[in-house]
Amino acid sequence: NAGVTQTPKFQVLKTGQSMTLQCAQDMNHEYMSWYRQDPGMGLRLIHYSVGAGITDQGEVPNGYNVSRSTTEDFPLRLLSAAPSQTSVYFCASSPVQGNNEKLFFGSGTQLSVL
Amino acid sequence: QKEVEQDPGPLSVPEGAIVSLNCTYSNSAFQYFMWYRQYSRKGPELLMYTYSSGNKEDGRFTAQVDKSSKYISLFIRDSQPSDSATYLCAKDRAGGGADGLTFGKGTHLIIQP
Numbered sequence: 464n465a466g467v468t469q470t471p472k473f474q475v476l477k478t479g480q481s482m483t484l485q486c487a488q489d490m491n492h493e494y495m496s497w498y499r500q501d502p503g504m505g506l507r508l509i510h511y512s513v514g515a516g517i518t519d520q521g522e523v524p525n526g527y528n529v530s531r532s533t534t535e536d537f538p539l540r541l542l543s544a545a546p547s548q549t550s551v552y553f554c555a556s557s558p559v560q561g562n563n564e565k566l567f568f569g570s571g572t573q574l575s576v577l
Numbered sequence: 578q579k580e581v582e583q584d585p586g587p588l589s590v591p592e593g594a595i596v597s598l599n600c601t602y603s604n605s606a607f608q609y610f611m612w613y614r615q616y617s618r619k620g621p622e623l624l625m626y627t628y629s630s631g632n633k634e635d636g637r638f639t640a641q642v643d644k645s646s647k648y649i650s651l652f653i654r655d656s657q658p659s660d661s662a663t664y665l666c667a668k669d670r671a672g673g674g675a676d677g678l679t680f681g682k683g684t685h686l687i688i689q690p
Contacts, residue, residue, distance in 0.1 A: 505682040568620030
């Protein structure tokens with residue numbers, strides 16, 4: 464049982480480039496979400512999904528897109544990377560239907576935008 | 578004012594000591610509180626979870642919620658070097674819902690052997 468798997472672990476982008484952070488979970492959780500973690504800011508919610516085909520914005524959604532075509536996968540797309548998007552990104556899922564209690568986190572993607 | 582406030586530390590204590598980690602929150606509306614532990618370069622992992630006011634114990638860990646003072650605490654007994662990590666408190670936002678989770682910034686704990 465792998466839990467929540469994020470790829471890649473590290474990524475360096477140039478300003479303006481686009482990329483997709485991958486997230487997959489094998490626990491059959493309906494709820495999935497993306498957070499970013501910055502020094503002095505804590506964890507902030509970017510986007511979340513309560514099930515396949517349903518996504519919504521969190522606290523800091525600008526510059527990011529998500530889609531949820533399957534229960535297992537929840538990719539995060541950076542449309543045009545900016546230095547302000549340098550951060551550690553965490554994907555998380557929850558077994559609680561329609562809610563974010565008891566989040567299980569992946570190991571993170573460290574992203575640097577130059 | 579951020580909804581959940583937490584002293585970033587670092588907090589350094591000798592092995593075997595009782596550790597007290599604290600958070601305060603500003604909005605009285607809540608359903609549940611959580612404590613997460615995060616080791617360096619890892620994702621947070623759920624440590625404690627409670628719906629109600631009062632104490633909840635799990636092994637060496639006790640979570641305490643005081644609604645009257647809007648205070649959340651985590652106590653670690655017989656602390657071990659392996660407890661060295663960043664501890665994040667979290668609560669649901671006012672009104673709850675699927676986007677309703679607010680994290681503190683985390684307290685960095687160091688247990689000295």
